[in-house]
Amino acid sequence: MAADLSAEEKATLLKNNLQEWLGWDVIEDVLTKGERPVSIYWGTATTGRPHCGYFVPMLKVAEFLRAGCHVKILLADIHGFLDNLKAPIELVEFRAKYYKYVITALLRAVNVPIDKLEFVLGSSYQLSKEYTMDLFRLSSVVTEHDAKKAGAEVVKQVENATLSGLIYPLMQSLDEEYLKVDVQFGGVDQRKIFALAKEVLPKIGYKTRAHLMNPMVPGLAGGKMSASDPDSKIDVLDPPELIRKKLKKAYAAPKEVEGNGVLSFCEYVLLPASALQEGEGKFVVKRRDAEPLVYTNIKQMQKDYREDILIPQDLKAAVTDALIVLLESVQRDFQASPEWQEVEKKAYPPAEPEKKKKQKKDRGSRYPGAAKEVEAQPDGSVEGKTQAEVSLDKDAAAALEKLELEKKAVEA
Ligand SMILES: N[C@@H](Cc1ccc(O)cc1)C(=O)O
Structure with missing residues (x-):
């Protein structure tokens, strides 16, 4: 080629x-x-x-x-x-x-x-x-x-x-x-x-x-990408219902092209992706009471969006469907690969059980301050650390513990 x-x-x-x-x-x-x-x-x-x-x-x-x-x-x-x-x-x-x-x-x-x-x-x-x-x-x-x-x-x-x-x-x-x-x-x-x-x-x-x-492309879901808002990013393994929910919250003000993550996703992902497949990029937006809109370039999409011919609701629905199709393929690969699933568990061990264990231990602690130490703020932050940092610590601790156990198992 x-x-x-x-x-x-x-x-x-x-x-x-x-x-x-x-x-x-x-x-x-x-x-x-x-x-x-x-x-x-x-x-x-x-x-x-x-x-x-x-x-x-x-x-x-x-x-x-x-x-x-x-x-x-x-x-x-x-x-x-x-x-x-x-x-x-x-x-x-x-x-x-x-x-x-x-x-x-x-x-x-x-x-x-x-x-x-x-x-x-x-x-x-x-x-x-x-x-x-x-x-x-x-x-x-x-x-x-x-x-x-x-x-x-x-x-x-x-x-x-x-x-x-x-x-x-x-x-x-x-x-x-x-x-x-x-x-x-x-x-x-x-x-x-x-x-x-x-x-x-x-x-x-x-x-x-x-x-x-x-360029730095605005996030697809939510206004700003924020570590403390789990809905601001769409994980590649998110199921369709969650993708729908997150995209509903996506920031796409009518007629506003600047900072519009949904339009940007068309520009930098969906249009180039279809261009790779068909020679010329094509993105179709279905509409309830009108003929579908067919786009081959972002300029036309942006123009229609500014003029409210392409409305946020229809755009979001079309992008949601296209994204679900793309991610279905990724998730099929994930389902078909036990190795990948195993790696996922080790790379991102669930933080929850770790938290519960810690709290239980802290309740019985002789030090009154200890229980307070792990108390999270409503935004998920703990003692000045952001939620992302906190969960990283937990991930890290959980992973380390698991590795230690595995090492012991190998040695035994
Ligand atoms: N700085 C890159 C990562 C990176 C690291 C090493 C490199 O050589 C290149 C890129 C990032 O923000 O993710």
Whole structure:
């Protein structure tokens, strides 16, 4: 398929739906020479459950593959560790496995052939002697100030921040060299890390790469994505009824195109996904008392939406149906894979039993303060930690306990 695309057509595909790119000449060079495919990587820190928003970078990955690129997906387990110090590395590794299953299933759901896709686990090379020494070399040419600035939009910003947040952007820069790619792809939130990589790799004798950036797409459900509101994200394993419920709450004000997550999902996922299948993207919106609306591009959708021809209710219903179909495919893969199910249990152990056990113990405690310690606020936060952080701690504790038990079982 890619063989019949000209260098120009490939460039158009690569740039489609991007917000920004840096160092395009690097790509241009490889494309015009035409001797080998452009190689690109996208990295993801393996932390919380990947949600529907992951379709957005995946559709870009699909376009890269279609343009004949060699694509690597970095399952950045060590970055997950650096960003969530509470999570033991074993847990983060299980999450990396879980991410691999999800990403593969998302790509399958949009019919992307993944033979030219390569998964790389961060810890498989980031602990080598060479990498470690290069990290030290980088740390000797990057100031604390610049490392901190680079991570500002990506690394979790906390009080009494640890050194891990400074190591994170350095490693992300180094990954470009070790993954032997021409390009790093990511959201525009990665921009400052990309700029750091561009500047500092030559200082330790490596070449600079090109950087491609996706816009930040508003969340599908709810107004803002919020950790304390579980309804603000749609998990890839959410059942249809829950998807319907969450999408009902989605923010889609009549005639308002800006910040409209439902329209954005059409622009960055549903239209490109159908374009991959049929050559030309097509999205159909059924209406109660009128002919269906058929769209092949987002401009027309936005225009109709502004003019209230395409109304929120019909748009939401159509997106809900399309999403349910996509996720049905993902969930079928999940049901068919006992290995994936096993990994899911280990990567995200249910926090509930842990909580009950703790409270029971605390009730009998001799220390009156102890029971209060685990009391959650209405928003799920505990002692200044957000609900997400709290459940991460619980996940981590539960997972660690399980691992210990398993280790003991193996030893016995
Ligand atoms: N910073 C990326 C993850 C990442 C980690 C390492 C990389 O080399 C690339 C990307 C994120 O926000 O998820």
